[in-house]
Amino acid sequence: MPSAYFTPDHETFRASVRRFLEREVAPHAERWESERRIPREIFRRMGELGLLGILFPPEVGGAGGDLFHAVAFLEELPRSRMGGFCAAISVQQFMATRHVWNHGSAEQKRRWVVPSIEGRAVGALAVTEPDAGSDVAALRTRAERRDGGWVVHGAKTFITNGADGTFFTLAARTAPDRGARGISLFVVPADAPGVRVARRLEKLGWHCGDTAELSFEDVRLPADALIGEENAGFGYLMEAFQLERLCSAAIAVGSAIVCLEETTAYARDRQAFGRPIAEFQTIRHRLADLATAVEAARQLTLHAAWLLQHGHPAVRECSMAKLFATETAKRVADECLQCYGGYGLMEEYPAARFFRDARPNTIVAGTSEIMREIIARRMLE
Template sequence: MMDKAWVPARGPGLPWAAGEYELLRDQVRRFVEEEIKPRADRWEEDGFIPRPILRRMGELGFFGIRYPAEYGGAEMDATASTIFAEELGRSTYGGVAIATLVHTDMASVHVFHDGTKAQRARWMPGIISGEVITAVAITEPDAGSDVKAISTRARREGDSYILDGTKLYITNGVHADLYCVAAKTDPSAGSHGITMFLVEKGTPGLSVARQLDKHGWRSSDTAELVFDGCRIPAENVLGAEGLGFYSIMRNFQNERLVLAGMAIGAAEAAIDMTLAWVKARRAFGGVLWDMQAIRERLAMLSAKVEAGRQFLYATAWRMAADEDCLREVSMVKAVCGELVNEVMYTCLQFHGAMGLMRESPIERMARDARVLSIGGGATEVMLDVVASMS
C-alpha cells in the first residue's frame, strides 16, 4: 500500500506543507508500533484503554491536532485529523482508534466550537493533555441517526437545568470525565428545541447503568447512561438554548470524515496482512499467491482502497479549506464504510480456517470493521443525504 496520501501544497488558509503532514504520520505510526500494538490485546480483554496511555497521547500532541496553541494545541486541520485517523485504523485495533477519535473529533469538538470563553479555558487544556477524557451522549434506545427523535428532557429550574433520560451506545461512556449531552429543552419545537449540555462525571443523578458487551471495538468502553433528576448549573449549556441540533449536524461532518479515515487505515492493514499470509501459506504444491484468482482479487481490493483513500484526502482538503462538502463527506463515509467490510470479508476468506481463530488479527479486524458502515451515520442515511442533494 502507498504511504503517501494526496495532500495539497501550502496555500491560503492551509498553512501546513505536505512534509509536515508526513511528520505527523510518522510520529503516530511510531506510537502505534511501540505503545499500542504490544499492549492492546490486554485492553481488548479489559474493555478499556488505561489512562497513562491516553495521557501519553496528550503529551505527544495527538489530542490537540486541530485546537489553538493557547490551549496547548497544534492548530492543524482536517487533513491532519484524517492522517491521525488513518494511522489509528492501521493499528488493527478498532476499539483503540474509536475511543481516541471520539475524544478528539466527536466529543471535545462540542466544547471548543460551542463553549463559552470560560468553558474553553476550564476544559480545553485538560482535554488536550489527556487529563480530561470526553464522550458525546446523543444516541438513545429509540433515536440514532434521527437526532430529532431523542426523548431526554432538560427543564429549567432557577439557575439550573434538570436532565432526565437514557443514552445508549455511548463510547467512552464508562470512563469519561466530561459528557456533551443532547436533551430537549422544548419538546414542541422539533429540531429547534434541542440543547447541548456539559455534564461532569460524578454529578448526582448521572449513572452508568451498564457497560455494554459488544461484537467489536472491544478495547473501547461503551455505556448506557441514565440521567435521573440530574441537576447541572445553567452555565453548563453549550452554545445557545435550542441550537444543539445544528451543533450536532455540523460536528457530524468531522466525525464522518475521521471514521472514513479509520476505515481506510484498517483496510490497508488488512490487505498488507493478507498479502504476507498468502505469500507464505503453502497449498497445492505452491503458495496461495500462485493462484491467479487470489492475486487478482487482492489487486482489485488494493485499487479500490487507493481510490477511496484519494477521495478521502481530497474531501479532507476541501474541509480544511472551509468549503461546503456535506455531499462529499456523506459519499466518502458511505464508500469507505462499505469498502472496509468488503476488504475484511475477502481477507478473512483468504486466511481460511485461521481467519476464524481469535488468535488471528484478521478475525478481530473483521468484527471491528462491521460497525463502520453503521456508526456515525449508517450507509443508507449517508446515501439518502447524497440523493437529496442530487
C-alpha cells in the same frame, strides 16, 4: 508516493504517529481487548506527545495542525490493531470536545477542552437514545430550567467512552414542542449526582473501547453548563457531522490498508499445493481488486477533506466518503478473512479481529442507509 494533499510536514507527523502506535499501543492490543478497557495512562501519554489536540491552537496546548494532519493521524490509528481504540480516541478529540471548543464559553474550554488535550480528561458525545439514533430530532432526554440552573432527565445508549469517561457533551430537549429547534447541548460531568452507567455494553467488535448505556435522573446542572445558545444544539450537531463522517472514512481507509498489508504478507508465506497462495491467480486478483477499491475510497476521502478544509460544506462528499470507505473496509475484512481459510476464524490470527472491527463502521456516525439518503437528496432535490 507524492501526494497532492500531504506535505513533507504531514508525512513526518504521520511517521511519528505510526512509531508511537506500533511501539506503545499495538503490543498491548491482546490484553486491552481481553480486559475490555483502554488504560487511562495511554490518554495521558498521547497528551504528552501532542496527539489529542491536533486541530486545537497552541495557546490551549494544541498542535495547531490542519485537517490533513488529522486525516494522517486517523489513517494511522488502525495500526493500534484495535477498532475500539480508534473510536475512543477519535470521539475524544474530534467530537466530544469540538462542540465545546466551537460554541462553549472560555470557562468551559478551560475546564474541559484543555484537560482533554492533555489527556487528563476523556470526553463522550451523548446523543443517541434507545428510540432516537439516526433521527436526532426525536430524542427525548430533556433539560428543564429550575432554580437558576438546569435539571436533566433521560437515557442515552451506544455511547463511546460512556462508562469510563470524565464528561459528556449531552444533547437534550429544552423546548418540548419545537422539534429539532428545541434541542440544546450541555457539558455534564460524569460524576454529577444522578448520572449513572446503567450498563456497560458488550459488542460484536471494538472490544477494548467502552460503550455504555447511561441514565440521567434529576441531574442538576448550573446555568453555565449550556453550550452556546439555548435551542441551537441541533444545528451544532449538524454542523459537526461532516468532520465526524470524515473521521469514520479516514479510519476505515486506514483499517483496510492494514488489513490488506497483513493479508498480503500471509499470502506470501502460506503454502498450499507446494507453493505460496500468493502465486494463485484467484488470490492475486482478489487482492488487486481490494487494493483498487481501497485507493478509490482513500482518494474520495481526501477530496472531501480538501473541500472541508477550504470552507466548502462538502455534505455530499463527506457522506459519499463515509459510505464508500466503510463499506469498502467491511468488504476488505470479509474477503481477506477468506484468504486465511480456516485460520481466519481463529482468534490467534488478525483476520478475525479485522472482520469484527470493520462491521460497526457502516452503522456508527450515520448508517450507510442514511448516507445514501443524504446523497440522493443532494442529487434529486
